[in-house]
Amino acid sequence: MHIIPVIDIQDGIVVHARGGERAKYQPLKSQLTSSIDPFQVIDDLLQWFPFTTLYIADLDAIERDMDKSHFYSELAQRFSGISIWLDVGIKTQKQTSLYASISNIRLILGSESLTDLSVLTGSCTSQNILSLDKRGGLQLGLAELFENQQIWTDTMIAMSLDKVGENRGPDTDWLLALMSTSKCDWYAAGGVRGVTDLLNLQRLGVKGSLVASALHAGHITYENLTNLNRDTAFACKGGV
Template sequence: MPSDPVDAFPAPTDGATLEIIPVLDLKGGVVVRGKMGHREHYRPIVTPLAASAAPAEVARGLKRLAPFGAFYLADLDAIAGGAPDQAAIDAVAACLPGCRLWIDAGLRDEADVLNVLSFERTVAVIGSETLGSADTLQRLRGEPRVVLSLDFRGAAFLGAPEVLENADLWPQAVIVMTLAKVGSGAGPELETLAAIQKRAGGRRVYAAGGVRGPQDLKALADLGIAGVLVASALHDGRLDGAALQRFMPAKPGVGSA
């Protein structure tokens, strides 16, 4: 399929708004419940939003909550070194027409990234945890549909120190992924986010991990964070449709196909 030419990110908006992106963690062909980054213990999700853990069914359930413009697919098997679950990704894409798919599938080099970008409506997420060489970021720095995930476990950065230290390597959007916070309900890592935001030089900074509810969305918006990846708070009902739409831009998401 040809690469989609539409801009990868929504236009800036005035006021305290956030791009809210639901996360689907894929493992063994189903959606699993993330918990503090301990992927070996993730189990198929049980959620009131869907009758099963089938990726397309969970995606449809999330879509009914709010007019999300993008979804984040983390292929945990691929991140661990296995083959990407293209069947699951295709199933989700088919049931979310007009939505962008952020694909985090253990991308290690330029070839992996370009493969993701060859599909419609995709944004390639390069995780510092799996990136083979900082040279890949240098070569892809001008690609508008690439996002860098700066992965942390506690205070420890996962990846080559150069990736964290040299902000000139960063694309136009970065995620601060605090794995120990995922599914913890402990609140976002605001101090780390503020430090990255200060160094980002106008790039869009996204938060991932620990969101408990509307109070955390407000704190992130007040900090100037561009968007947030969420999962548990959606499935647990701590973020319902009314709460989500208070923070979402008038035209949410990342464009249409």
């Protein structure tokens, strides 16, 4: 199973996301790092475990339409050995062009932000990732993004914003409903409490999960991650 650490950036520092109530987010407190500087936090995470992918949500860009392309060009160059899934609140095709030259960045197209469906043209071969965002059971964004599977990307995220950082467990019913009608690779986001949730998601056939709070609180250990990676590799080789 593909486990992807999430880094939420607000006012230039790493914060602890909870419940999608962004005005209340506090600076990160973690067992894995003593820093709130994005570069140092990433350094510390990668020293702790060899993650291949990171997910970054830049709340300044999402909420204020800020152009952060120069910052992420520098960050991507610094961490060139990993894939960075980046949510900067993409709304239009023009915004995607700002990041097109950064080879190890995959842009997140969050339904709460996206207004220009042309961004999803040719999604079958696109590096972009569509995130279907919900809060309190309500779909965020254009209805077509949730209903028209023809514009879905090969890799998809089911994002339950109200569950983020709240220790309430993933929305497995929603994930199962999505997976039953599409062949996309689905990633769960929001609510993971620990390794038991990850194992349950793995059994359901979820490709991977975005995780933050459970990692920083020590509820997911190095050994847990190693075992999940080993089991995934074994399954890919035809193990039973």
